[in-house]
Amino acid sequence: MNSLLEIVSVDVGxxxxxxxxxxxxxxxxxxxxxxxRDRGIVHFLENKTDEMDLSEIHIKVNGKHYYVGDMxxxxxxxxxxxxxxxxxxxxxxxxxxxVAIHLITDPSTxxxxxxxxxxLDYYRTQHKEFKERLxxxxxxxxxxSGKYKGKRRIQIKDVGVFPQGMSAVWATLMNHxxxxxxxxxxxxxxxxxxxxxxxxxTDICVVEMKDGGGFTPLIPFSETIDQGVVNLYENIKIAxxxxxxxxxxxENKINRILKQKAINYKGKKVDxxxxxxxSYRAVVNSIIDRINKLWKEEADTxxxxxxxxxxxxxxxxxxxxxxxxxxxxxxxxxxxxxxGYYRIGKILYSDILxxxxxxxxx
Numbered sequence: 001m002n003s004l005l006e007i008v009s010v011d012v013g014x015x016x017x018x019x020x021x022x023x024x025x026x027x028x029x030x031x032x033x034x035x036x037r038d039r040g041i042v043h044f045l046e047n048k049t050d051e052m053d054l055s056e057i058h059i060k061v062n063g064k065h066y067y068v069g070d071m072x073x074x075x076x077x078x079x080x081x082x083x084x085x086x087x088x089x090x091x092x093x094x095x096x097x098x099v100a101i102h103l104i105t106d107p108s109t110x111x112x113x114x115x116x117x118x119x120l121d122y123y124r125t126q127h128k129e130f131k132e133r134l135x136x137x138x139x140x141x142x143x144x145s146g147k148y149k150g151k152r153r154i155q156i157k158d159v160g161v162f163p164q165g166m167s168a169v170w171a172t173l174m175n176h177x178x179x180x181x182x183x184x185x186x187x188x189x190x191x192x193x194x195x196x197x198x199x200x201x202t203d204i205c206v207v208e209m210k211d212g213g214g215f216t217p218l219i220p221f222s223e224t225i226d227q228g229v230v231n232l233y234e235n236i237k238i239a240x241x242x243x244x245x246x247x248x249x250x251e252n253k254i255n256r257i258l259k260q261k262a263i264n265y266k267g268k269k270v271d272x273x274x275x276x277x278x279s280y281r282a283v284v285n286s287i288i289d290r291i292n293k294l295w296k297e298e299a300d301t302x303x304x305x306x307x308x309x310x311x312x313x314x315x316x317x318x319x320x321x322x323x324x325x326x327x328x329x330x331x332x333x334x335x336x337x338x339x340g341y342y343r344i345g346k347i348l349y350s351d352i353l354x355x356x357x358x359x360x361x362x
Contacts, residue, residue: 009115009342010100015199018338019100027103029054029069033092034076036065057146061139088130111157115345121224123163131159160345165196165203167340172306190303197311199229227286229311235279284318308336
């Protein structure tokens with residue numbers, strides 16, 4: 001394999017960035033960027049091993065300090081996710097994409113062929129502009145901490161942009177080894193539904209298998225809806241405020257409540273198990289209402305229905321009863337789109353990859 005060029009697949013979600021490389025590496029970190037600062041002597045106290053520390057991503061781009069991921073959540077006063085509709089043109093989205101590429105590539109890598117995607121609704125209107133921006137803007141990143149030390153630039157040589165949700169189908173069609181197809185899914189005429197629950201949105205899609213292993217998207221049954229993990233977080237915040245009179249909660253505290261179903265407030269433990277259960281059900285009900293309007297009685301005849309994405313793991317048990325316990329999941333569900341981009345990209349870009357000596361990678 002060409003050590004100076006790699007294939008990478010990056011899914012920049014509203015909640016987390018997921019990325020995999022042809023060298024076998026993968027990474028997952030929160031999609032949060034915030035202003036950083038020169039921490040001076042702090043760097044002398046950091047762990048000096050060669051291991052990647054995703055909790056300490058501190059970089060400089062064009063002379064400006066940034067914290068990324070957990071580092072931004074804990075240490076940036078203005079750490080934020082990008083929720084605007086045009087988020088893929090945002091400076092922070094570009095930082096997240098390129099930080100992910102740096103984290104999963106070998107030190108000798110100078111160029112990458114990138115496979116990535118957009119939500120279904122955005123894909124129709126933004127994918128060409130998104131691709132052009134990625135090809136034009138590969139910034140030099142100065143690593144203060146997190147992986148490397150010093151400056152590095154990785155050029156994006158080519159880009160494949162695919163629709164989220166639809167791409168996740170490829171993560172379901174193949175076994176976890178990524179080499180053998182699941183014959184039970186490939187039968188001609190099979191209809192497969194995908195419910196891809198992300199941080200802010202949920203992609204709903206259905207495909208019909210064709211002879212030879214391809215599939216046709218069934219567009220009338222496919223769309224992006226504005227429901228996801230963020231709605232669960234908002235419900236937890238409201239429940240906390242109603243019970244305690246407290247003003248706000250950090251993301252770390254919300255995650256703690258979801259795990260422990262309680263929180264200490266002014267020295268007293270507040271049991272929020274009922275509120276947590278109600279919060280889950282409220283989001284699931286919103287998702288199910290939209291799916292029922294979209295799929296109607298057709299869902300009863302779908303051959304398979306998969307739930308994927310980080311939110312899919314969270315809501316899986318709550319969704320099951322609405323589908324007569326027919327729902328299925330996959331290994332590494334949170335990486336479904338990243339895996340899908342990678343697999344479909346290798347097929348559609350086979351000539352380019354073969355010329356670059358990368359077709360046999362992973």
